[in-house]
Amino acid sequence: MLYLELLLVLLVPLLAGTIFLSLFSLEKELFPAEKLALSFLTGTVLIVLLMFFMSLLHLPLGRLSLLIALLILGAAAAAYLVRRRSFLFGAADLNWPRGFSLAELILLALLGLKIVYLFFVTLVKPVVDIDAISMYSAGAKGIFYARTFLTPFVLGTVHDKPLFPYLSQAGVAIGLGTFNDCLIKVLTPVMFLCLLVCFYSALRRLGSRAAALFFTFLLSTLPFLVFHAATAYSDFPQTVYYALGTVYLYLFLKEKRTAFLTVGGIMLGASIWIKRGSLALVVLDLAVLLAWLLAEKMFGEGKWKALLPAFWGFLVVALPAIVYSQAGFLLAGVAGLTQGAPAEAAGEGSRSAVIVATVLRKLFLYADWQLLWLLFVLVLVFCFRRAFAGALLYLLAMIWLGFAAILVQFAFGASFQYLLDGTLFDRLVMNLVPVVLFYCAAVLAPYWAAAARTAKD
Amino acid sequence: MRARLVNLNKEKINYLLVGAWNTAFSYLAFAALYFLLRTVLHYEVLLVVSSILSITNAYIAYKLFVFKTKGHYLREYSRFYVVYGGSLLMNLVLLPVFVVIFGLSPLAAQAGLSVFTVVFSYYGHRNFSFKPAAALAILLLLVSAALGEAIDLSGPAYDWRAAGPQTRVSVEDDIVRVTSAGGWAGVYNQRLAGALLDENNLLSFEMKTSSGGVGAVMWANYLDQRFLPQRGYQFYLGSPGRWHRYYVDLSAYEKDLTRLDNFLINPLTGPGEAEIREIRITRATTAGKLLAGWQEFLGPRGREIAGYTINTMPSPRLFGREIFVYLYWLVGLAAAGLLARELWPVWRQPVKKGKAKGWSVYGPAFERAVKQIVVLVCGLWIALELSSLYTDWRNLRGDLPLFGRSLEEKRALVNAGDFYPFMTFCLEKLPAGAAYDYRVGGMYNDIKTVYYLYPHEAAAGAAFLVVYDQDVSPEVQARYAPFAVFRPNAYIMKRVGS
Numbered sequence: 001m002l003y004l005e006l007l008l009v010l011l012v013p014l015l016a017g018t019i020f021l022s023l024f025s026l027e028k029e030l031f032p033a034e035k036l037a038l039s040f041l042t043g044t045v046l047i048v049l050l051m052f053f054m055s056l057l058h059l060p061l062g063r064l065s066l067l068i069a070l071l072i073l074g075a076a077a078a079a080y081l082v083r084r085r086s087f088l089f090g091a092a093d094l095n096w097p098r099g100f101s102l103a104e105l106i107l108l109a110l111l112g113l114k115i116v117y118l119f120f121v122t123l124v125k126p127v128v129d130i131d132a133i134s135m136y137s138a139g140a141k142g143i144f145y146a147r148t149f150l151t152p153f154v155l156g157t158v159h160d161k162p163l164f165p166y167l168s169q170a171g172v173a174i175g176l177g178t179f180n181d182c183l184i185k186v187l188t189p190v191m192f193l194c195l196l197v198c199f200y201s202a203l204r205r206l207g208s209r210a211a212a213l214f215f216t217f218l219l220s221t222l223p224f225l226v227f228h229a230a231t232a233y234s235d236f237p238q239t240v241y242y243a244l245g246t247v248y249l250y251l252f253l254k255e256k257r258t259a260f261l262t263v264g265g266i267m268l269g270a271s272i273w274i275k276r277g278s279l280a281l282v283v284l285d286l287a288v289l290l291a292w293l294l295a296e297k298m299f300g301e302g303k304w305k306a307l308l309p310a311f312w313g314f315l316v317v318a319l320p321a322i323v324y325s326q327a328g329f330l331l332a333g334v335a336g337l338t339q340g341a342p343a344e345a346a347g348e349g350s351r352s353a354v355i356v357a358t359v360l361r362k363l364f365l366y367a368d369w370q371l372l373w374l375l376f377v378l379v380l381v382f383c384f385r386r387a388f389a390g391a392l393l394y395l396l397a398m399i400w401l402g403f404a405a406i407l408v409q410f411a412f413g414a415s416f417q418y419l420l421d422g423t424l425f426d427r428l429v430m431n432l433v434p435v436v437l438f439y440c441a442a443v444l445a446p447y448w449a450a451a452a453r454t455a456k457d
Numbered sequence: 458m459r460a461r462l463v464n465l466n467k468e469k470i471n472y473l474l475v476g477a478w479n480t481a482f483s484y485l486a487f488a489a490l491y492f493l494l495r496t497v498l499h500y501e502v503l504l505v506v507s508s509i510l511s512i513t514n515a516y517i518a519y520k521l522f523v524f525k526t527k528g529h530y531l532r533e534y535s536r537f538y539v540v541y542g543g544s545l546l547m548n549l550v551l552l553p554v555f556v557v558i559f560g561l562s563p564l565a566a567q568a569g570l571s572v573f574t575v576v577f578s579y580y581g582h583r584n585f586s587f588k589p590a591a592a593l594a595i596l597l598l599l600v601s602a603a604l605g606e607a608i609d610l611s612g613p614a615y616d617w618r619a620a621g622p623q624t625r626v627s628v629e630d631d632i633v634r635v636t637s638a639g640g641w642a643g644v645y646n647q648r649l650a651g652a653l654l655d656e657n658n659l660l661s662f663e664m665k666t667s668s669g670g671v672g673a674v675m676w677a678n679y680l681d682q683r684f685l686p687q688r689g690y691q692f693y694l695g696s697p698g699r700w701h702r703y704y705v706d707l708s709a710y711e712k713d714l715t716r717l718d719n720f721l722i723n724p725l726t727g728p729g730e731a732e733i734r735e736i737r738i739t740r741a742t743t744a745g746k747l748l749a750g751w752q753e754f755l756g757p758r759g760r761e762i763a764g765y766t767i768n769t770m771p772s773p774r775l776f777g778r779e780i781f782v783y784l785y786w787l788v789g790l791a792a793a794g795l796l797a798r799e800l801w802p803v804w805r806q807p808v809k810k811g812k813a814k815g816w817s818v819y820g821p822a823f824e825r826a827v828k829q830i831v832v833l834v835c836g837l838w839i840a841l842e843l844s845s846l847y848t849d850w851r852n853l854r855g856d857l858p859l860f861g862r863s864l865e866e867k868r869a870l871v872n873a874g875d876f877y878p879f880m881t882f883c884l885e886k887l888p889a890g891a892a893y894d895y896r897v898g899g900m901y902n903d904i905k906t907v908y909y910l911y912p913h914e915a916a917a918g919a920a921f922l923v924v925y926d927q928d929v930s931p932e933v934q935a936r937y938a939p940f941a942v943f944r945p946n947a948y949i950m951k952r953v954g955s
Contacts, residue, residue, distance in 0.1 A: 102474060102522065117849055124859045128871050134904045138911065145912045153914055180864055218835070221842040223770055226849075365779045367759045367770040370845075371838045374788065378834060382827045385816075426769045447828055 002176065006183055009175035010040075010190060016070060017043025019077045021263075022088040024313060029259035032093035034201035037194035038263060039088065041241065044187065045270040045317055048167040052149075052320060060147040063174055097209070107213040111196065114220045118189045122230040126181040132232035135161070137181055140169035144179045162321055164273040165234040185232045191240045192229040196220060199434060202247050203441050205255075211448035215441040219434060224368035224426060234275050235427040241271035242281055243434035246398050249285055250442075253292050254391035258310040265314030272321045277405075279322070281431060284401040288394050355410055359425070368426050372437055379440045387443050395439050402432045475518045483511035484571045488564055492854070495696075500563040504552060508545045512537050544574045561702070561748075562695050565755055568847075608657055610720070610736040616647035620684070620721060633733040635724055642731070643675070643723035645684065658708035659741035659749060660720065664733045665700045669693075670726035671757045674705050678716035692756045693851075694724070700734075704749035706741055709777025727873075750775050760848040773844060780844075784837055792830045799826040868909075876902055876925065879947045880909040883923055886941040886949055892919040893949075896933075898926035922950040 017039035030038065050069055051061055059065055081087055100108065127137045135157050142154035143166060149158070158166060169184040176183060196216050203212035220226070228236040248264030251257070268285060271278040298304040363373045380387050388396065406428045410416050487507040494503060516537045520526055526533065548570055555566035611631040619626045621641030627634045635644055660674065675689035690710065695701030711717060724731035739745070759773030759780070772779035799822040806818075859867050869877040876899060887893060892914050897903045902925065907915050910923070922929070922937050925947045937950035 102471060106474060106478075117853065121852055121856050124856050124867075126864065126868050126871055130901050130904060133901075133908045138908045141908065141911050153911070182864060182867065214835075218838060221838065221845060223845050223848070227770070362769070364785070365772055365781050367772045367845075370841050371781075371784065371834055374785065375831070375834055375838075378788075378792075378827075378830060382823075382830065424768070444831060447831075 002178075002180070002183070005176050006172075006186060009172055010186065012067075012070065012175065013043030013047050014040045015043065016046050016074065017041065018088050019074050019081070020046055021266075022081050022086060023077060024259070024262045024310075025086060026259045026262065027086065027088050027090055029257055030088075030263075031201045031204070032089070032096065033197045035088050035093065037197040037201075040190060041194050041198075041244070041270070042266055044168060044191075045164065045241075045266075045273060047171055048164050048273060049317065049320060051143075051167045051171060052163060052324075055148045055150055058148070058150075061143065061170070061174055062147055063177060066171075066174065101210065104210050104213055107210075107217050111213075111217055111220055114226065115189070115193055115196075118192055118226060118229055122185050122189045123182055127185065127232045129231050129233060135159075136165040136234060137169060137184065137232050139166035140173060140184060141179055141181075143167065143170035144173040160276070161234075162273045162275060162278075164237065164270075165232075168237075169232060181232075185230070188229050188231065188236050191237055192226075195240045195244065195434065198244050199247070199438065202251060202438065205251065206442055206445040207448040211441075211445075215437065218370075218372075219437055222369055222372065222433060224430060225433060228427075228430065233427075235430055238271055238274040238278055239430045239434065241267045241274060242278055242431050243438075245269075245271060245282070246285055246395070246435045247438050249289060249398075250391055250395045250438075253289075253394050258307060261307060261310040262313050265311055266317055269314040269316075269318030269321075272318050277409075277428065277431075280405050281402055282318075284405060285398050288397050288401065291397070292394055351411065351416060355407060355416075359407070362425055363429070366426070369429075369433060372433065372440075375440050376436050379443045383443045386446065392439065392442055395435070395442070399432055399435055399439060402435075471523045472519075475515075475522050479511065479515040479518060480571055480574075482514050483507070484568060486510045486514075487567050488850075491563055495563075500556070501549060501553065503563075504549060504567070505545075508541075508548070512541050512545075515541070548574060561752075565751070568755075569751060607737040607739045610646055610738065611662075611734055614648065617644050618647050619644055620723075631734060633736070635731040635733070637725050637728055637730075639728045641723070642725040642729075643673075643684070643721045644733070645677075645719050645721040647719075657738045657740050658706065659739050659745045660705040660707055660737070661702060661739065661745075662722065662733055662736040663700050663702050664694075664722075664724055664731060666694050666697055666724050666731040667729035668697050668725065668727065669695075671761070672703070672725075673721075673723040674703075675721045675723070676707070676711070676717045677719045677721075678711075678713075679718050680716065682719065684719075684721045689721075690753070690756075691758060692752055694726075702735075704745065704752055706746055706749035706753070706776060707738075708741065709749075709753075709774075746776065753777075754780065754844075755847065759844075760851060780841075784841075788830070788834060788837065791833055792826075795826045795829045795833075796823070799823065799829075872905070873899065875944070875947070876905070877909070879925055879943050880906070882941070882943045882947075883910055883949060884913075887913050887921055891921055892916040893921040893923050894919045895923040896925075896927040896929050897923065920952045922952070924948055924950065 014036065018035075020042055021035070021039055026035075047066075047070075050066070050073070054061060054065065054069060059069075127133055139149070139154050139157035142151060142157065143149050146154065149155070149163060149166060149170075154166070168187055172184045172186060173179045196219065199219055200212050200216040203215055206212075225236070225239070228239075245264045245267030248260045248267060252260035252264060268282045272282055293304055296303075298307075363369070386392065406425070409428075410425070487504060490503045490507050491500060498506075513534075516534050520533065548567075551570055551573075552563065552566055555561045555569070556563050561569075609631075611628075611633065613628040613631075617626050617628055617633045619635070620643040621637070623638040623640045624642045624644070625636045626644045633644060635642060664672070666672070670693075671691050672694045673686075673689055673691045675684040675686070677684055677688065688710070690705050692703055692705075707717065720736075722733060722736075724733060741749070754773050754775050756773070758771050772781055774780065775783065800819060803819055803822045859870060862870070865877075865881065871877075883893075887910070890913075893910065894917055895903065895906050895915060897906045906923065906925075921940065922933070927946075929950075934950075936952060938953050940949045940951035942948040
């Protein structure tokens with residue numbers, strides 16, 4: 001019975017996301033499974049937003065009150081969609097792919113096996129990870145019992161962190177009507193599934209189905225990513241939203257379809273709700289977008305105005321987070337970046353050497369990422385004619401800027417100790433990992449580009 | 458003709474894919490039967506049963522997906538037993554060799570033999586014979602680890618002592634017996650072994666433990682006589698209650714073995730008992746190094762998350778080096794070879810008059826080489842994933858005891874000792890809405906207390922004091938009186954006058 005309720009709880013963000021995405025006329029641009037995945041991801045952050053505003057308005061966060069709020073908002077949006085006669089899903093979405101080869105079936109089976117394994121290990125045991133017990137799940141428990149996040153206990157666990165991890169877990173508990181610390185972790189394996197689906201869909205636009213499945217399979221084999229997808233931490237959700245936001249941003253730069261900009265903007269905006277560091281990564285991505293706009297001469301000819309509607313999704317999702325929690329961080333964050341710098345200045349030369357050695361060792365000699373970084377180096381070295389061409393250059397820029405942000409944080413801030421004790425670097429790099437694998441697949445695409453497909457095919 | 462060639466290639470690809478599936482199915486079938494029935498049937502019997510299942514699976518898979526023949530089911534099925542009978546017989550002979558003589562678990566031994574069987578099957582099918590000389594060489598190689606001069610550290614002469622206060626050690630009949638009530642259960646030899654290690658570099662011992670988990674060996678040298686994880690090696694403990702043999706290739710971790718003086722063996726990860734015998738240091742043969750390397754690769758390093766806050770995953774090691782070192786060398790050498798193979802013929806082509814060789818000439822060859830290098834890297838990635846699947850299976854096995862249990866039972870199982878039952882006790886006894894102060898011992902139990910006892914909130918100097926395996930200062934004790942007792946050292950106190 002509880003598992004049936006869990007399925008119903010998962011349907012709610014799916015429906016909410018579907019209605020929201022229907023407002024942006026994306027139906028012709030996305031594949032059916034991709035629509036489902038993006039709907040769930042969008043719906044999850046919308047429910048977090050709703051819980052946020054309800055708490056601010058001192059409305060209790062209960063099953064009934066949330067449902068009523070969702071029904072009211074959903075009905076209003078649905079009425080508009082009915083008038084406009086557009087919806088995210090259509091009859092064409094019932095046509096699912098057929099005619100899989102043996103290799104594709106094996107890859108699908110392996111992916112399915114990994115997903116089943118992930119769901120099992122996630123749901124079979126309670127929260128055991130310390131950061132989750134001390135912060136995220138503790139805060140979620142506080143929200144569940146108090147029906148708001150505005151209590152001293154919850155705010156004490158939240159500190160100045162964004163609210164997504166707390167509200168999302170609390171949302172599951174509220175939906176179930178009980179605080180079950182096995183089942184509140186259900187969101188991360190579902191997000192893992194969504195990540196695989198969207199990753200595959202993005203790659204499918206660049207090449208054959210078999211190759212897209214293969215690289216999606218490679219993504220599912222990253223041990224550190226899979227492990228975090230089974231925890232109640234915030235790192236994996238941040239990775240999902242940020243990576244997908246960057247990938248869709250790349251698709252926009254390549255294809256120049258505003259649908260991708262819309263989706264990318266929503267994903268990047270959602271990532272700001274998850275961890276403080278996301279804001280820096282999102283700003284860097286937007287800086288690359290700005291560079292592209294300048295290179296394409298969008299400003300001079302006024303073409304940029306046509307892109308404004310695509311930013312509505314980003315603003316709706318991101319603005320509340322920026323206003324509520326990030327404004328204070330912006331002031332504190334700059335100080336945090338350089339905290340301790342004068343005292344460390346004397347040892348700066350040795351700190352750089354330590355950082356470089358530690359980073360190289362962690363990337364290439366640890367089991368977190370299999371052979372991803374070797375593949376990345378090979379692609380940069382041997383595929384130099386394609387690796388820096390067109391939209392790939394911008395994607396590479398986003399990767400390198402993301403890396404630079406991590407290195408700056410260790411080089412100049414108080415986080416250096418966390419590099420030495422190994423508690424932070426891998427989790428920060430995880431944000432970039434799906435993007436790096438996507439980049440490698442995109443550079444290698446000409447080897448298998450014969451049967452690329454769009455959603456309109 | 459072209460269609461025939463395409464079909465032939467497709468058949469070969471299908472053969473490879475189906476072969477990979479058959480190998481995986483064969484091992485998984487044995488593993489599943491072993492896991493379910495090992496207490497009922499001997500592993501050799503389970504091997505025969507799983508082989509029948511595997512041969513049947515192979516027959517169906519090859520018939521349906523590769524050769525696609527029709528009819529003649531019984532004749533073809535019986536021929537499969539003829540073809541696979543040789544490898545089955547070899548498996549039946551070698552499996553107990555690895556289990557009994559070298560102390561590997563049947564699962565680990567069968568995993569290695571699965572790989573060996575694939576190689577053997579290939580050569581067996583190609584040559585239609587198995588060269589007696591090669592068989593003898595292999596047999597000699599296998600047994601040679603058991604021969605040779607050994608230094609026996611088992612006896613009382615080496616004065617084995619306990620490293621932790623809650624551990625007791627005794628030596629009887631050259632068996633080191635360890636009993637631990639918790640904490641550090643390591644035992645070490647007090648008498649030095651240093652100068653004896655000049656040419657002897659393989660440490661091996663047999664051990665029987667009362668519980669599974671991760672064991673460790675550490676060593677100290679004359680410069681630094683502390684036992685540190687950096688000079689150590691972890692291994693998975695075999696199934697409890699049975700003797701298992703463990704190997705450590707010391708030369709993979711230490712350059713100067715004469716500097717090693719003392720060894721510490723930690724047989725337990727919690728309270729329990731262990732017996733250790735035949736603690737030997739021998740000169741490592743190839744077989745010994747391979748066995749040690751195999752245990753090392755399948756060990757906890759690279760399979761257990763390092764640190765309690767899921768921060769990083771060290772690489773599995775082989776012969777003391779991260780596995781990736783070998784893979785990078787392999788890829789580097791292969792890349793050089795592939796590039797040379799593709800570009801050399803182009804380089805040798807005569808230059809056309811007035812035209813220098815540019816990308817248009819070298820490009821296609823270069824791209825072919827790059828494609829092959831990428832395929833190699835992806836193939837090695839898949840091989841690493843096989844190793845990760847073993848880790849996933851271990852995690853799954855570790856989590857299986859939780860399946861089907863209630864939430865309360867699960868919380869009790871994931872917490873050490875009686876900590877969670879004590880939390881439940883506190884939730885029952887604390888009045889509704891009461892705040893509490895706490896003195897809680899054990900790793901991270903203070904954080905867990907705040908989590909489990911919510912909606913009761915923690916506050917310094919609160920009306921109730923929760924105490925679990927922690928000393929309370931006399932000043933604090935004076936302010937509180939006993940309220941409810943779970944057991945000695947686990948109780949709730951109430952502020953006097955509140």
